[in-house]
Amino acid sequence: xxxxxxxxxxxxxxxxxxxxxxxxxxxxxxxxxxxxxxxxxxxxxxxxxxxxxxxxxxxxxxxxxxxxxxxxxxxxxxxxxxxxxxxxxxxxxxxxxxxxxxxxxxxxxxxxxxxxxxxxxxxxxxxxxxxxxxxxxxxxxxxxxxxxxxxxxxxxxxxxx
Amino acid sequence: xxxxxxxxxxxxxxxxxxxxxxxxxxxxxxxxxxxxxxxxxxxxxxxxxxxxxxxxxxxxxxxxxxxxxxxxxxxxxxxxxxxxxxxxxxxxxxxxxxxxxxxxxxxxxxxxxxxxxxxxxxxxxxxxxxxxxxxxxxxxxxxxxxxxxxxxxxxxxxxxxxxxxxxxxxxxxxxxxxxxxxxxxxxxxxxxxxxxxxxxxxxxxxxxxxxxxxxxxxxxxxxxxxxxxxxxxxxxxxxxxxxxxxxxxxxxxxxxxxxxxxxxxxxxxxxxxxxxxxxxxxxxxxxxxxxxxxxxxxxxxxxxxxxxxxxxxxxxxxxxxxxxxxxxxxxxxxxxxxxxxxxxxxxxxxxxxxxxxxxxxxxxxxxxxxxxxxxxxxxxxxxxxxxxxxxxxxxxxxxxxxxxxxxxxxxxxxxxxxxxxxxxxxxxxxxxxxxxxxxxxxxxxxxxxxxxxxxxxxxxxxxxxxxxxxxxxxxxxxxxxxxxxxxxxxxxxxxxxxxxxxxxxxxxxxxxxxxxxxxxxxxxxxxxxxxxxxxxxxxxxxxxxxxxxxxxxxxxxxxxxxxxxxxxxx
Numbered sequence: 052x053x054x055x056x057x058x059x060x061x062x063x064x065x066x067x068x069x070x071x072x073x074x075x076x077x078x079x080x081x082x083x084x085x086x087x088x089x090x091x092x093x094x095x096x097x098x099x100x101x102x103x104x105x106x107x108x109x110x111x112x113x114x115x116x117x118x119x120x121x122x123x124x125x126x127x128x129x130x131x132x133x134x135x136x137x138x139x140x141x142x143x144x145x146x147x148x149x150x151x152x153x154x155x156x157x158x159x160x161x162x163x164x165x166x167x168x169x170x171x172x173x174x175x176x177x178x179x180x181x182x183x184x185x186x187x188x189x190x191x192x193x194x195x196x197x198x199x200x201x202x203x204x205x206x207x208x209x210x211x212x
Numbered sequence: 213x214x215x216x217x218x219x220x221x222x223x224x225x226x227x228x229x230x231x232x233x234x235x236x237x238x239x240x241x242x243x244x245x246x247x248x249x250x251x252x253x254x255x256x257x258x259x260x261x262x263x264x265x266x267x268x269x270x271x272x273x274x275x276x277x278x279x280x281x282x283x284x285x286x287x288x289x290x291x292x293x294x295x296x297x298x299x300x301x302x303x304x305x306x307x308x309x310x311x312x313x314x315x316x317x318x319x320x321x322x323x324x325x326x327x328x329x330x331x332x333x334x335x336x337x338x339x340x341x342x343x344x345x346x347x348x349x350x351x352x353x354x355x356x357x358x359x360x361x362x363x364x365x366x367x368x369x370x371x372x373x374x375x376x377x378x379x380x381x382x383x384x385x386x387x388x389x390x391x392x393x394x395x396x397x398x399x400x401x402x403x404x405x406x407x408x409x410x411x412x413x414x415x416x417x418x419x420x421x422x423x424x425x426x427x428x429x430x431x432x433x434x435x436x437x438x439x440x441x442x443x444x445x446x447x448x449x450x451x452x453x454x455x456x457x458x459x460x461x462x463x464x465x466x467x468x469x470x471x472x473x474x475x476x477x478x479x480x481x482x483x484x485x486x487x488x489x490x491x492x493x494x495x496x497x498x499x500x501x502x503x504x505x506x507x508x509x510x511x512x513x514x515x516x517x518x519x520x521x522x523x524x525x526x527x528x529x530x531x532x533x534x535x536x537x538x539x540x541x542x543x544x545x546x547x548x549x550x551x552x553x554x555x556x557x558x559x560x561x562x563x564x565x566x567x568x569x570x571x572x573x574x575x576x577x578x579x580x581x582x583x584x585x586x587x588x589x590x591x592x593x594x595x596x597x598x599x600x601x602x603x604x605x606x607x608x609x610x611x612x613x614x615x616x617x618x619x620x621x622x623x624x625x626x627x628x629x630x631x632x633x634x635x636x637x638x639x640x641x642x643x644x645x646x647x648x649x650x651x652x653x654x655x656x657x658x659x660x661x662x663x664x665x666x667x668x669x670x671x672x673x674x675x676x677x678x679x680x681x682x683x684x685x686x687x688x689x690x691x692x693x694x695x696x697x698x699x700x701x702x703x704x705x706x707x708x709x710x711x712x713x714x715x716x717x718x719x720x721x722x723x724x725x726x727x728x729x730x731x732x733x734x735x736x737x738x739x740x741x742x743x744x745x746x747x748x749x750x751x752x753x754x755x756x757x758x759x760x761x762x763x764x765x766x767x768x769x770x771x772x773x774x775x776x777x778x779x780x781x782x
Contacts, residue, residue, distance in 0.1 A: 107431075108451060109446075112449070113435045117440075
């Protein structure tokens, strides 16, 4: 599968390279832009980025696998991010995460992001979302929710349909 | 050693700037600068200074021929530097000696703070404590941490016996693990490339392989994915780790993570007999160690020689040993008419044939895969008959690292000894013509299939006598009147001259197959029978005699060659 990139995006990326003393320094910005456009970073996109920045594909692969925010597969239409850092963990974020997983038929013990079979919902644990007094907190796409009980979670899901 | 033994006339080295430090309580002077992995002078590190003082600091990620990474932490040592007063003057003890301030944790001044010896430069007056209780404690802690997720299945691990993790565990490890939790599981039996299998659970993330393939080979193929608890050595998905130097990563892997598909689970390493030898696959002449057991060669490994191959060798050369044990090896002396024959009979008959041969009626095709000693003896026969001689050129692609375009290990030897003309192979058409017009009646062929080089079977049948020595059968050996089974280099001793004019010797790893004999042994007999000249019946004597007679060898002796060889002008 070959990878084609829109001319406008490529122009934007070309311009990005000029911001840095070394081409390699633009890697992260490239990946952000590509994920923004395509929704995820495919293998072909990594190879394209590496070639563009005169790197070896493994250099880009290292970055993509390191940062949890980079996805190698398309995410669901609604991305649910549950905080698992200490305050939220104590306030029951584990229970909340499990609730979502059970609802979408996912494995609550699996590592990393999971997407429901119909491609509608992605569920993942994330680190601190900066509202430690009102745990457990979560995000659904760009919206932020505090003190999410299981019933509140169901209400949030209602708004997604 | 006389002046004649080496031509490495280097200018006198500039005086070395030295520095006084104390290691384990003993004062020692070490150079301020020492060569780094590329041979450039850099400030001497604690590890280098300790090595100079005879202290082996344990390490995993450090390798003298790779850039320093400093990530395994195994080489942590306790150290101190001269204390400075507020006036920036050294603080002295009561006896007038400099007071040493040991390096300690800033927030916990009773705890020593170690430094990684591989990456910390020494400074004047520094004291290093490679054997102190604090150093030992640091090593134990690092080792325990490395072993947390490492599988403890040494009995079924292919690295067992040559594993740094095992060795240091003997020195610094605990008998029992304190770790009761579940170990992190990572990919096993990962197919990295055509020659390498990776077990990620065994990997200690030292990055030697990553640095080797990036900085030495220039193929940035390996890296770490999923940094964190699941940190995994990997190639880019779907992109094979397949350059001609991949197997070196198996050598430098300090643990059993990277294994050679060719060697893994074939033989426990402690059963292997290690013999110093030379790779014969090209004119570079990489120094190798042949690992053999009971007459079988199991592997080649590179042997360090900074004048030739550093610590590396190419995969194609390393795997080019299987022919030694091929089923169809020539193992019997044969005579066209009476098939099987004994060595004494065959040598007697050949000697008679050669004694009767007239000047100019004999031609010799030797091989540039033969040793200097064998070529020297063949040259003696050639001189006796005024014979036209040549050998066969062998060309391939070269690369930037080690592989030479000349695929003969001893082209320079063949030229220096005078068996091969300056343009190797240029006499072959003349030999063919000589056979065609009947002036050449006897052809001696060693280790080459002349039918592939312009002397076809149609010409071979015209000969009165075709005397052939080889290791494996081919069209020429099939036509031979006398067939003398020869030896692979692993089955005999000898020397080669590499592309840069380095004379290097190799030793015998295994016994010859069947009735095969080292070529120099029977050539020595033939030369005596035919010319009456008696050389030396040992490889040492033969080499020394050759080096005396042939000016280019500068009178080097077998003993002077040593393990690393000597460079002569070519």
